[in-house]
Amino acid sequence: GQNIDQPTEMTATEGAIVQINCTYQTSGFNGLFWYQQHAGEAPTFLSYNVLDGLEEKGRFSSFLSRSKGYSYLLLKELQMKDSASYLCAVMDSNYQLIWGAGTKLIIKP
Amino acid sequence: GAVVSQHPSRVICKSGTSVKIECRSLDFQATTMFWYRQFPKKSLMLMATSNEGSKATYEQGVEKDKFLINHASLTLSTLTVTSAHPEDSSFYICSSGTGENRETQYFGPGTRLLVL
Numbered sequence: 001g002q003n004i005d006q007p008t009e010m011t012a013t014e015g016a017i018v019q020i021n022c023t024y025q026t027s028g029f030n031g032l033f034w035y036q037q038h039a040g041e042a043p044t045f046l047s048y049n050v051l052d053g054l055e056e057k058g059r060f061s062s063f064l065s066r067s068k069g070y071s072y073l074l075l076k077e078l079q080m081k082d083s084a085s086y087l088c089a090v091m092d093s094n095y096q097l098i099w100g101a102g103t104k105l106i107i108k109p
Numbered sequence: 110g111a112v113v114s115q116h117p118s119r120v121i122c123k124s125g126t127s128v129k130i131e132c133r134s135l136d137f138q139a140t141t142m143f144w145y146r147q148f149p150k151k152s153l154m155l156m157a158t159s160n161e162g163s164k165a166t167y168e169q170g171v172e173k174d175k176f177l178i179n180h181a182s183l184t185l186s187t188l189t190v191t192s193a194h195p196e197d198s199s200f201y202i203c204s205s206g207t208g209e210n211r212e213t214q215y216f217g218p219g220t221r222l223l224v225l
Contacts, residue, residue: 042202042216087152097214101152
C-alpha cells in the first residue's frame with residue numbers, strides 16, 4: 001500500500017531552526033509537495049521537489065532523496081506565525097496526491 | 110500563485126437538506142479540479158476528481174449519489190451534498206492544478222459545513 005509518514009507534533013523556539021521529516025512509500029513518484037495549513041484554513045503551497053537535492057526559498061528549504069524515499073522541510077529563523085500544520089504529499093504514478101497526516105508545529109517564545 | 114475561490118465559506122443546515130458548494134478558478138482555466146474533505150486534526154481525504162465536461166471520478170468509499178459533482182465550465186466546479194446528515198459535517202476543500210503535470214495544486218479557502 002501507499003504510505004506517508006511524518007511526526008505528529010514538534011515544538012521549537014522562536015528564532016531557531018526546525019526540520020520536519022517525511023518518508024514515503026508510493027506506487028510511482030511524480031514529485032513531493034509541502035503545504036502549510038493554519039488551523040481552520042485551507043493548505044497553502046510551500047514547495048515542490050521532483051529531483052534529488054535541496055530547494056531553498058527564503059526561510060524555507062525542502063530536501064528530497066528519491067532513493068531513500070525521504071524528504072524534509074527546513075524552517076529557519078522561526079516566527080510565531082509559523083505555528084501551523086505542515087503537510088507532506090507525494091504525487092504517484094497516476095498523478096494522484098497521497099497525503100501525510102501532517103505535523104503540527106508549535107512555536108514557543 | 111493561482112487564485113481559487115470557494116463559496117460559501119461556512120454553512121449550517123438542517124439534516125435532510127442539500128447544500129451546494131462552489132469552487133471557482135479566478136485567473137486560470139481549470140480542466141481538472143479536486144474535492145477533498147478534512148475532519149478535525151486529520152489529513153486531507155480526496156473525494157473525487159472533477160473533469161470539465163465529463164463525469165467526475167470518485168474515490169473508493171465515496172457515494173457518488175450523495176456527493177454530486179458538476180464541472181460545467183473551465184472555471185467552475187460544484188459539489189452538492191444531498192440529504193445531508195450530521196456525519197457529513199466537515200471541512201470541504203477544492204483545489205486545482207495549473208502545471209502541465211497537475212503539479213502545484215492551489216486550494217480554495219474551504220467550506221465548513223455543519224449539519225444539525
